[in-house]
Amino acid sequence: MAMKLLFLGTAAAEGWPAVFCQCENCKKARKKGGKNIRTRSSVIIDSDLKIDLPPDTYHHVIKYNLDLAKVENILVTHSHQDHFYPEELNMRAEPFAKILNQKFLTIYGNEKVFMKIQNSVERRVLENSVKAKVLRPYEETNVGSYHVVPLLADHAEDEQCLIYIISKGNKTILYGHDSGWFPEESWKVLKNFKLDLAILDCTNGALPQIKYHMGIEGDIKTKNKMLENGIASKDTLFVATHFSHNGGLLHEELKEKLEPNGISVAYDGMTLEL
Ligand SMILES: [Zn+2]
Ligand SMILES: [Zn+2]
Ligand SMILES: [Zn+2]
Structure with a gap:
């Protein structure tokens, strides 16, 4: 069975060009446009x-012509505002939405997401349209x-930020951001899997830091460790995403650095079929 992925967005918290920013990298992104x-x-x-x-979910609905009523499950990585905007869920019930099959949407996330x-x-929304379920690290479901x-x-001190191993049929992916270098316990669990696709955090771009976020260097190290431990093989796809103007590299520059290392650069609207 195949899995088809659509990357709706690929920026860090501030977007790129960033919402209020006048830096050179945002100027360049505005000028070059495209990816x-x-x-x-x-x-x-x-x-x-x-x-x-x-x-940016509403923008994604318009841009990609999504039918979000068909999405019955959302996995939330953590509560940061670029990953979780809970007020939007108030639009998923009468009079703002008619859900024809009347099925609930279930949001899965950590305690902080649940509290939000x-x-x-x-x-009225929680009674009729949206459910929440707490997930804990390493508890499969x-x-x-x-x-x-x-x-x-490894992304924040005040909540258990989650990355996800997601399997369907004989395909398995890792949704691996936001993350710094993975904690030892996570590496231990990963060793039980063989990934078809690994999506990694490249917020820091050209910068070497791997605490709370990774960049090119961290992504390459992660790929190598996955290969050494049989978590990945030569057939595994690697994709970097969650880019920031502070990482310093535009799309083509990221490609120059990542593609020779066998890592693809995600962009808004990119599709992958496994
Ligand atoms: Zn983020
Ligand atoms: Zn900027
Ligand atoms: Zn975050």
Whole structure:
């Protein structure tokens, strides 16, 4: 069975060009346009599973002609505003939405995501249209037709940020951002899997830091460690995403540095079929 992914957005929190920014890298992105224009990160798999609910979701619905009523499950990585904008969920009930099959949308995430839902989503919506489920690191679960294993990321001190191993049929992917270098326990669990695709955090671009976010160097090290440990093979696809103007490299420059290392550079609207 195949999995089809659509990258809806590929930027870090501020977008690129960043929402209020006048730096050189944002100026260049505005001028060059095309794949240098990046909205807040999210991926949709097979039109029915979405990762994260960024503040650019409405733009994604228009740009990619999405039917979000068909998405019954959203995996949220963590509560940062570029990944989770819970107020939007208030639009998924009468009188703002008619959901023809009347099925609920289930949001999966950590405790902080769960609390944000309780605080920001209205009772009428929670009673009629949206459910929330807490996921804990390493507790596997079935989400629709997918098997999901949440792993702890190294991304924030005040919540358990999650990255996800997602399997369907005989295909397995890692949705691996936002993350610094993976904690040892996450590497241990990863060793039980053989990935067809690894999506990695490249926020820092040309910068070497691997704490809370990674860049090119961290992505290459991660790829090599996956190959050494049998988590990946020569057939595994690697994709870098979640780019920031502060990382310093535009799309073509990222390609020059990453593609020779066998890592593709994600862009808004990119599709992958496994
Ligand atoms: Zn982020
Ligand atoms: Zn900027
Ligand atoms: Zn974050």
